[in-house]
Amino acid sequence: MQKVRIKSMFPPGHVRAPYYIRGKLGEIEREIGLFGNPEQLAYGLKAEDKTLYRVRFTMAELWGAEAETPTDTVDVEVYAHWLEEA
Numbered sequence: 852m853q854k855v856r857i858k859s860m861f862p863p864g865h866v867r868a869p870y871y872i873r874g875k876l877g878e879i880e881r882e883i884g885l886f887g888n889p890e891q892l893a894y895g896l897k898a899e900d901k902t903l904y905r906v907r908f909t910m911a912e913l914w915g916a917e918a919e920t921p922t923d924t925v926d927v928e929v930y931a932h933w934l935e936e937a
Contacts, residue, residue, distance in 0.1 A: 852878035854937040855906060857929060865893035868933040875913060876937050877906040880926055888930065902931040 859874035867889050883905060887898030906929050911921035 852880065852907070854878050855904075855934045856937045857906070858933050858935055860933075865890055868929055869927065871913060872906075872908060872927055872929070875908055877908040877912065877927075879934075880905040880907045883928060886930075888932075890930075903928055904931065904934065905929075906934070 854876060855878070856876050857868055857872045857874060860868075861873070881904070883903040885900040886903050888901045889898070891898040905926050907924050907926050909921060910918035910923045910925070913925065
């Protein structure tokens with residue numbers, strides 16, 4: 852699986868990357884497909900197609916020492932423009 856980092860951006864408005872994953876390291880579990888960018892659609896704008904990925908994170912990565920079961924994982928669907936190579 853390809854490792855990626857979620858961009859640590861905090862733009863105003865409607866965004867589709869949960870706060871708790873920003874800046875975190877994960878692995879692409881799979882590519883889901885092309886969809887209109889919901890960050891543009893939310894404002895009634897013409898939406899560019901963006902690739903949506905399912906990204907897997909360990910609880911240790913997300914919650915650090917406070918993770919109850921550090922090796923458990925959570926998958927989050929994230930658009931390509933929020934990802935950077937790790």
